[in-house]
Amino acid sequence: MHNTLLNLYAEHEADLARESGDAVASKRRTAIDRFEALGFPTKKWESWKYTSLKSTLATEYTTVPPFASASQHALEFKDLESYFLDELDAYRVVFVNGVYSSWLSSTTHQGLDVCTLGSSWRKSPDWLAENFAALDELDEPLVLLNRALAREGALVHVPKNTAADKPIQIFYFTTADEPLFSQVRNIVVVESGARVEIIERHQALNGKAHWTNAVTEIRVAPNAHLRYTKLQNDVSTATLTDATFVHQAADSTAVVNTFSCGGKLTRNDLRFHLAGSNAEAHLHGLTLIHGDEHVDHRTYVDHAVPHCTSHEVYKGVYDGRSHGVFNGQIMVRPQAQKTLAYQQNDNLLLNDRAQIDTKPQLEIFADDVKCSHGCTVGQLDADALFYLRARGIPETEARALLMLAFANDALAQVELPALERKLHALIHKKLRVSVS
Amino acid sequence: MLSIQNLQAGLADGTSILKGINLEVKPGEVHAIMGPNGSGKSTLSSVVAGREEYEVTGGDVLLDGESLLDCSPEERAHKGIFLSFQYPVEIPGVSVSNFIKTALNSHRAARGEGPLEAALLLKKMREKLELLEMDKSFLSRSLNEGFSGGEKKRNEIFQMAMLEPRLAILDETDSGLDIDALRIVAQGVNALKSPTNAVVVITHYQRLLEYIVPDFVHVLLHGKIVKSGTKDLALELEERGYDWIKKENAGK
Numbered sequence: 001m002h003n004t005l006l007n008l009y010a011e012h013e014a015d016l017a018r019e020s021g022d023a024v025a026s027k028r029r030t031a032i033d034r035f036e037a038l039g040f041p042t043k044k045w046e047s048w049k050y051t052s053l054k055s056t057l058a059t060e061y062t063t064v065p066p067f068a069s070a071s072q073h074a075l076e077f078k079d080l081e082s083y084f085l086d087e088l089d090a091y092r093v094v095f096v097n098g099v100y101s102s103w104l105s106s107t108t109h110q111g112l113d114v115c116t117l118g119s120s121w122r123k124s125p126d127w128l129a130e131n132f133a134a135l136d137e138l139d140e141p142l143v144l145l146n147r148a149l150a151r152e153g154a155l156v157h158v159p160k161n162t163a164a165d166k167p168i169q170i171f172y173f174t175t176a177d178e179p180l181f182s183q184v185r186n187i188v189v190v191e192s193g194a195r196v197e198i199i200e201r202h203q204a205l206n207g208k209a210h211w212t213n214a215v216t217e218i219r220v221a222p223n224a225h226l227r228y229t230k231l232q233n234d235v236s237t238a239t240l241t242d243a244t245f246v247h248q249a250a251d252s253t254a255v256v257n258t259f260s261c262g263g264k265l266t267r268n269d270l271r272f273h274l275a276g277s278n279a280e281a282h283l284h285g286l287t288l289i290h291g292d293e294h295v296d297h298r299t300y301v302d303h304a305v306p307h308c309t310s311h312e313v314y315k316g317v318y319d320g321r322s323h324g325v326f327n328g329q330i331m332v333r334p335q336a337q338k339t340l341a342y343q344q345n346d347n348l349l350l351n352d353r354a355q356i357d358t359k360p361q362l363e364i365f366a367d368d369v370k371c372s373h374g375c376t377v378g379q380l381d382a383d384a385l386f387y388l389r390a391r392g393i394p395e396t397e398a399r400a401l402l403m404l405a406f407a408n409d410a411l412a413q414v415e416l417p418a419l420e421r422k423l424h425a426l427i428h429k430k431l432r433v434s435v436s
Numbered sequence: 437m438l439s440i441q442n443l444q445a446g447l448a449d450g451t452s453i454l455k456g457i458n459l460e461v462k463p464g465e466v467h468a469i470m471g472p473n474g475s476g477k478s479t480l481s482s483v484v485a486g487r488e489e490y491e492v493t494g495g496d497v498l499l500d501g502e503s504l505l506d507c508s509p510e511e512r513a514h515k516g517i518f519l520s521f522q523y524p525v526e527i528p529g530v531s532v533s534n535f536i537k538t539a540l541n542s543h544r545a546a547r548g549e550g551p552l553e554a555a556l557l558l559k560k561m562r563e564k565l566e567l568l569e570m571d572k573s574f575l576s577r578s579l580n581e582g583f584s585g586g587e588k589k590r591n592e593i594f595q596m597a598m599l600e601p602r603l604a605i606l607d608e609t610d611s612g613l614d615i616d617a618l619r620i621v622a623q624g625v626n627a628l629k630s631p632t633n634a635v636v637v638i639t640h641y642q643r644l645l646e647y648i649v650p651d652f653v654h655v656l657l658h659g660k661i662v663k664s665g666t667k668d669l670a671l672e673l674e675e676r677g678y679d680w681i682k683k684e685n686a687g688k
């Protein structure tokens with residue numbers, strides 16, 4: 001696999017360089033060299049201690065070449081409708097097997113740009129050169145691999161003082177007959193005083209062991225507002241490795257909601273860099289998994305300047321033999337006085353085969369700060385369960401009600417009614433509760 | 437209606453708590469159970485309501501002649517048993533109205549009826565809130581979360597009023613209530629009373645029994661009913677405490 005990817009890069013290096021220009025080409029070169037040196041992560045690495053890529057790497061993949069063209073499988077709108085948020089008027093950027101589908105998309109260049117990286121290398125090479133691989137500071141093989149090879153994905157640019165008139169949905173569908181390994185990258189820039197809401201989803205439409213390796217770079221300028229929701233509910237054969245980088249300037253607000261409800265293996269690296277004072281970051285996560293599913297959340301919030309706030313709440317409900325990992329790192333640098341940082345990770349294990357490894361990691365180098373963190377791992381509260389049952393609520397329903405109540409906090413930062421309804425329905429389904 | 441026969445129960449580790457309880461409750465009656473702390477009053481009510489944590493090691497609990505011991509807590513609730521908890525549980529994220537709606541509709545489903553129409557449900561909730569002099573805002577609050585002691589107890593009686601049980605067991609519903617709240621709670625209980633229903637009131641104080649007048653008073657001591665009488669027994673206990681009863685039973 002490692003060699004295949006190195007060869008793939010070598011084969012396309014010249015074309016990639018021609019397309020993206022010297023500056024990006026040299027970033028790609030450095031990245032692939034580093035990837036070559038590092039190899040894929042193993043469980044011996046501290047950052048991959050609880051998550052093994054072994055079985056994912058054992059699969060034979062077709063790797064999507066950077067310049068792949070549209071597949072033969074024409075998807076119909078109606079095939080996908082259930083994934084779109086019906087009744088939500090939104091821009092849509094849709095990719096099928098890593099290739100942009102203009103037919104399924106609804107983009108714009110009016111007032112704001114909602115389009116693709118693929119089409120922008122030609123149209124706005126300077127802008128892209130400036131924003132591609134500008135924030136993805138992680139020295140991790142998968143991020144490096146993506147930096148070397150990715151040239152397609154969604155591009156969102158909201159100009160100064162503009163509130164996007166509609167939310168934006170980004171979809172990656174996979175339909176390939178053979179397991180597919182794709183590299184995709186989203187770039188989001190919210191200029192000062194601007195505002196936008198984005199929903200991202202990766203979805204395989206068959207039971208093949210597809211693997212998507214995604215990177216998202218988000219720059220939130222002064223006084224800008226971003227709300228980004230990741231809806232991860234893939235088939236139980238699919239792997240998603242995702243790294244998202246958020247850079248916040250002064251007085252900005254950024255919310256990232258991550259709903260991880262399915263997939264064989266999901267790894268989310270979510271990294272916030274609070275670089276301007278009064279920036280406010282919200283990281284909300286909900287994991288609802290069962291069977292052999294595995295979800296690993298690794299978050300990092302860097303308080304680099306004074307007077308910033310971060311609020312992080314991750315919840316998880318684990319059934320079957322599922323395995324959750326939460327590693328929440330908060331860095332408060334010496335100059336970051338008056339930092340407010342809150343982190344909470346609560347987990348319910350529904351049986352004794354399910355497993356959670358949770359590790360808060362606070363590194364605080366400033367003295368005038370308010371930081372708190374906590375984590376809990378438990379079963380459903382027996383007293384609460386008896387209380388509900390003694391009122392006549394059947395056991396399964398009582399359990400579901402308690403789980404719903406537990407999961408509820410994770411919806412605190414979801415504001416679009418259509419999205420909230422969708423998530424409610426999803427949570428009900430995952431917890432096997434009939435929607436009332 | 438309720439017949440408790442030589443009931444023995446305890447913890448899973450073998451500790452025995454109830455050591456042969458006998459109690460007959462007929463429709464229309466009000467029974468009071470009094471007794472010092474730790475005598476087994478809450479255990480008795482939990483066992484009747486079906487808490488699985490306790491193991492029944494002997495005897496039986498019958499409702500209308502049928503044993504309840506193999507019934508789940510929810511089945512017992514559907515048969516008309518209601519327990520007002522001594523310590524109502526806080527459940528963040530579940531609103532009072534959602535809870536009561538789910539409970540009420542579970543009862544209806546058990547009777548083969550569909551869910552109660554939203555408007556009728558709301559009307560009923562309003563009526564009962566009024567009876568208990570509670571504010572509408574109660575309905576949207578998280579169940580018992582941040583409730584004062586008095587609010588929790590009123591909320592229990594509100595649920596009872598909504599579910600209209602045949603047999604209500606009130607476990608120290610009066611403790612923590614001021615005199616006004618006590619009067620209101622009693623009003624709620626008395627409104628439920630009918631020739632076909634019955635109430636078992638567990639209390640430390642004679643106070644509540646001035647409002648909910650018992651037909652029988654029982655004293656529970658060390659897991660046994662050691663004395664039964666009329667409401668005069670409650671007055672006597674108020675005056676003399678439990679020591680004389682303990683002494684009376686010391687030899688046995």
Ligand SMILES: Nc1ncnc2c1ncn2[C@@H]1O[C@H](COP(=O)(O)OP(=O)(O)O)[C@@H](O)[C@H]1O
Nearest residue numbers: 447453471472473474475476477478479480489
């Ligand atoms: N779940 C339990 N675990 C341990 N001990 C218990 C439990 N339930 C009851 N007990 C014990 O049984 C005895 C009776 O308790 P309880 O029924 O609560 O008494 P009362 O309600 O009369 O004050 C006490 O000694 C109490 O500590």
Ligand SMILES: [Mg+2]
Nearest residue numbers: 477478479522
């Ligand atoms: Mg008690």
